[in-house]
Amino acid sequence: MGVIxxxxxxxxxxxxxVDGVAEGIALxxxxxxxxxxxxxxxxxxxxxxxxxxKGHNLKGKILFFHSGRGSVGASSYLYYMGRRGTAxxxxxxxxxxxxxxxxxxxxxIPVVKLSKEQLKQIxxxxxxxxxxxxxxxxxxxx
Amino acid sequence: MFLxxxxxxxxxxxxxxxxxxxxxxxxxxxxxxxxxxxxxIEHAHVSMTTxxxxxxxxxEEMVSLGAxxxxxxxxxxxxxxxERYKELGFSDEFVAEQMKIINYFKQLxxxxxxxxxxxxxxxxxxxxxxxxxxxSSAITYINSIWGAxxxxxxxxxxxxxxxTGRTPEFGxxxxxxxxxxxxxxxxxxxxxxxxxxxxxxxxxxxxxPSIPVxxxxxxxxxxxxxxxxxxxxxxxxxxxxxxxxxxxxxAKTLNDAFQGDxxxxxxxxxxxxxxxxxxxxxxxxDEIQGVILGCPHYSLNDLECLANYIDNQKVKPGVKVxxxxxxxxxxxxxxxxxxxxxxxxxxxxISDTCPLLFGALPDLPKVFATNSAKQCYYGVPMLGSRxxxxxxxxxxxxxxxxxxx
Numbered sequence: 001m002g003v004i005x006x007x008x009x010x011x012x013x014x015x016x017x018v019d020g021v022a023e024g025i026a027l028x029x030x031x032x033x034x035x036x037x038x039x040x041x042x043x044x045x046x047x048x049x050x051x052x053x054k055g056h057n058l059k060g061k062i063l064f065f066h067s068g069r070g071s072v073g074a075s076s077y078l079y080y081m082g083r084r085g086t087a088x089x090x091x092x093x094x095x096x097x098x099x100x101x102x103x104x105x106x107x108x109i110p111v112v113k114l115s116k117e118q119l120k121q122i123x124x125x126x127x128x129x130x131x132x133x134x135x136x137x138x139x140x141x142x
Numbered sequence: 143m144f145l146x147x148x149x150x151x152x153x154x155x156x157x158x159x160x161x162x163x164x165x166x167x168x169x170x171x172x173x174x175x176x177x178x179x180x181x182x183i184e185h186a187h188v189s190m191t192t193x194x195x196x197x198x199x200x201x202e203e204m205v206s207l208g209a210x211x212x213x214x215x216x217x218x219x220x221x222x223x224x225e226r227y228k229e230l231g232f233s234d235e236f237v238a239e240q241m242k243i244i245n246y247f248k249q250l251x252x253x254x255x256x257x258x259x260x261x262x263x264x265x266x267x268x269x270x271x272x273x274x275x276x277x278s279s280a281i282t283y284i285n286s287i288w289g290a291x292x293x294x295x296x297x298x299x300x301x302x303x304x305x306t307g308r309t310p311e312f313g314x315x316x317x318x319x320x321x322x323x324x325x326x327x328x329x330x331x332x333x334x335x336x337x338x339x340x341x342x343x344x345x346x347x348x349x350x351p352s353i354p355v356x357x358x359x360x361x362x363x364x365x366x367x368x369x370x371x372x373x374x375x376x377x378x379x380x381x382x383x384x385x386x387x388x389x390x391x392x393a394k395t396l397n398d399a400f401q402g403d404x405x406x407x408x409x410x411x412x413x414x415x416x417x418x419x420x421x422x423x424x425x426x427x428d429e430i431q432g433v434i435l436g437c438p439h440y441s442l443n444d445l446e447c448l449a450n451y452i453d454n455q456k457v458k459p460g461v462k463v464x465x466x467x468x469x470x471x472x473x474x475x476x477x478x479x480x481x482x483x484x485x486x487x488x489x490x491x492i493s494d495t496c497p498l499l500f501g502a503l504p505d506l507p508k509v510f511a512t513n514s515a516k517q518c519y520y521g522v523p524m525l526g527s528r529x530x531x532x533x534x535x536x537x538x539x540x541x542x543x544x545x546x547x
Contacts, residue, residue, distance in 0.1 A: 017174040037523075041196065069351050069380045072276055075296035076190070076197030083199055099296040101174045105167055106200060106298065111174065 003121050009138055012118050014092070016135035018101065020110030022090030023129040023140070024062045028122050029053050033063070034070040035077040035103060044086035053124075059085070062128050064092040064119050068100035075103040082107025090130045092137065094119060112137060143172050143310075144179040152306055160209035164302040171299060172310030181311045185267060186211065186304035187260050187275040188252055189218035189297035192499055193239035197297050204301060205246045211304035215252045216260040218277050218297075219439075220244070221499040223492045224256070224469060230492070231503050252304070256494035257468035259369060259439040261288070269391055272315055274303030278376035279369065279438050279516070285383035287368055289391040291315045294382050314382050320392060321401035322355035322385050325408045329358060330416045334533035336513035338367040340419040341411065342374020343515040346381055348409065355385040355399040364447075369438040373516045423518035426528030428547070430540040432507025433489075434497050436466030437514035445475045445491070449483040451538065457488030458544040462507055469493040489541065498524050511540035 003010050029052045038048040044059035058081070068074055078100065081087035091104055091111045104111045110132030118137075122128065127140040145153065153169065155162040172180065188211075190201040222232050222240050232240075247254060255263060258277050261284050267273060269289040275281050276295045284290040293313045295303065303309040313319050326345055332338060345354055354375070362368055375381040385393035393399035435448070445467060457463050465484060467475070472493040475481045481491050498520050500506060511530045512518060518529035530537075530546045540546050 018170060071380075072278060072294050072296040075298055076195060076200075079200055079298070080196035096174060098171070098175065098293060098299060101171055102167070102296050102299050105170045105174075 009140065010121070012114065012121060012137040012139070014112050014114040014118055014135050014137060016132045017096055017113050018104050018109065018111035019133045020108065021129065021131050022062060022110050023127070024060050024089040026064060026122050026124055026126045026128045027053055027056050027058070027061045028064045028119065028124045030066055030116070030119065032067050032069050033065045034068060035074040035081070035100070036071045039081070041077055041081050041084060041086060044081065058088045061088045062090040062092065062130055063088040064114070064122055067093055067095035068097045069095070072099045074099040075106070078103025079106040082109065090132070092119070092130060143169060143177060145169070146180070149180055149308060158208060160204055160207035161306055163207060164204070164209070164305040165308075168299070168302050168306060168308060168310060172312070175310055175312045177310035177312040179311055180308040181272050181315060182307055183213055183274050183303055183309050184271050185264070185273040186213055186215040186300050187218065187273075187277060187280060188215055188300045188304055189276045190301065191218045191220040191243060191247070191256065193221060193236060193243065198243070200298055201243070201246055201301070204305070205249055209250055209305050211251045212307045213304055214264070215304040216255040216257070216264060217247050217252050218256065219258045219496045219499070220256045220494055221502075223494050226492065230500075231505070233502070236502055255468060255470060257439050257470070258496065259283075259468065262439065262441045263468055263470040272309065274300045274309045276300040278380070279373035281382055282372035282376045282384065283369060285314055285320075286372065286385070286390050294380065318401065320383060321353065321403065322399040323352045324349050324354045325357065325396075325405055326354045326411060327357045327408050328411045330411050330413045332359065334513065335364070335366050335370045336531065336533045337416060338362065339370035339374050339513060339515040340416045342371040343378050343423070343519070344411065344415050344419045345409070346375045346377060346379030349379050349381070351380045353383050353385065354381065355387065355393065355396065357387045357396065359386055359389070361389045364444070365441060366444050370514065373438055373514070377516050377519060419515065420531055423515055423529060423531040425518070425522060426509035426530050428530070428545055430509055430511045430530065430544055430546055431461060432510040432527070433461060433463040433537055433541040434466070434510055434512040434514065434517050435534065435537060437496070437512065437517050440465060440467045440471070442471050442474055442480070445471070445480050445484065449480045452484060452487045452489070455487055455542050457541050459488070461541055461544050463489035463541045464497055465489055465491045466496065467491060467493055497521070501525055511537045511546055513537050
């Protein structure tokens with residue numbers, strides 16, 4: 001599945017995992033990311049040493065990443081970020097893992113599943129919209 | 143996703159608001175993980191047991207909705223020893239916070255086991271039993287050693303499963319998903335609990351999420367070796383299960399473990415590989431101020447072996463020696479006089495908790511000696527302490543002399 005152009009906008013057809021629609025600036029990494037220890041839950045800033053997105057802020061963003069593998073404690077961190085208002089607005093992942101999914105459901109964050117190739121089509125800084133029910137990513141402007 | 147009539151009733155609120163909320167989340171979870179249906183579970187192991195835990199708000203929400211567990215459920219380690227918190231130095235304020243959480247668990251109907259190794263104290267689950275557990279090392283242990291089936295559940299999904307008696311069927315619940323993914327031939331000599339801990343750490347780090355199949359590992363002398371291996375694999379690799387040829391129940395033969403799909407490549411583990419793990423986790427100097435044994439929690443047999451080994455030796459004054467176990471095990475060991483035999487040495491048997499949760503304590507040892515890779519790995523960022531990692535005898539020698547030699 002590649003990218004189609006609809007009404008001058010790039011649309012990526014992928015899979016919906018957690019329902020809901022979100023719009024925001026994309027943060028894109030091919031790395032894994034753990035919400036446990038990866039971000040400051042009070043501010044949303046990515047603090048993991050050596051992470052390609054270190055220094056970016058997750059708050060209100062659409063985070064595209066490989067997987068959340070690592071500690072199962074990640075669900076609690078994402079849930080808490082949802083309550084604090086520091087969570088990303090939406091997630092796109094290549095390999096879904098239960099703690100991130102549960103955290104996203106509790107924090108009411110839509111999630112889509114996309115391929116590595118699709119992930120590479122999205123650039124950090126682009127404005128995007130994801131639809132977790134339809135399984136769709138729309139790139140609003142690059 | 144297919145739901146039975148009873149599950150539909152749960153979702154429609156016929157079994158009360160807590161069950162409804164739990165089923166709503168589980169259905170979304172199952173949908174996302176591409177489960178086709180729910181399956182009944184026999185047991186759950188639940189976390190969210192410690193103050194300052196970020197998921198606490200969710201626990202409070204479920205308690206306020208009147209949630210009760212409907213399958214036998216155990217609880218994960220908490221932040222204090224229920225009998226010795228004063229002696230350990232926890233503040234009244236902190237203890238009050240912890241007591242509030244203990245009360246939530248009581249209200250939910252969860253057994254107050256507070257252990258990371260619930261498999262030691264519950265009746266063994268039958269081969270093929272479906273359960274929902276959190277605590278990564280325990281998950282790896284029961285999938286591998288018992289052939290019970292659980293995914294790597296998080297605190298919330300395990301609680302929701304306990305409340306509904308259901309979990310979505312995917313991953314480790316499905317036979318095909320339990321087949322080995324990597325062939326690991328061990329030529330390194332494994333002679334202590336710490337070697338199994340180091341092996342798990344190393345293989346977890348190299349393979350990442352996977353199902354390793356070990357060849358060349360003789361059946362370990364003690365169950366604690368399996369626990370140490372499980373903890374290491376889960377720690378570094380998020381590994382939900384391993385096979386050990388001729389030892390674990392789903393690996394009578396190599397072919398069995400791989401379900402007929404034996405890969406050509408092998409990862410070979412040498413003495414040098416284990417040594418590199420010891421080197422990596424040795425972060426402290428030789429002046430030992432603390433000793434930790436019992437990660438994961440020690441069993442009655444482990445405590446008895448320890449008491450026999452200590453005999454009449456004495457801990458060097460000033461060294462804090464912490465032996466970790468569950469409350470349940472400790473009470474049995476007390477009746478047999480084992481705890482007294484250990485503690486006349488100056489060591490302290492602690493139940494319900496884990497030193498990694500002792501961040502709030504004043505005067506933490508600067509350098510710990512331990513046979514657990516997990517303590518060494520997490521302790522540096524969580525406590526700011528440093529570690530010496532080695533075999534159990536060496537760790538005990540450090541307890542008696544205050545030196546790592």
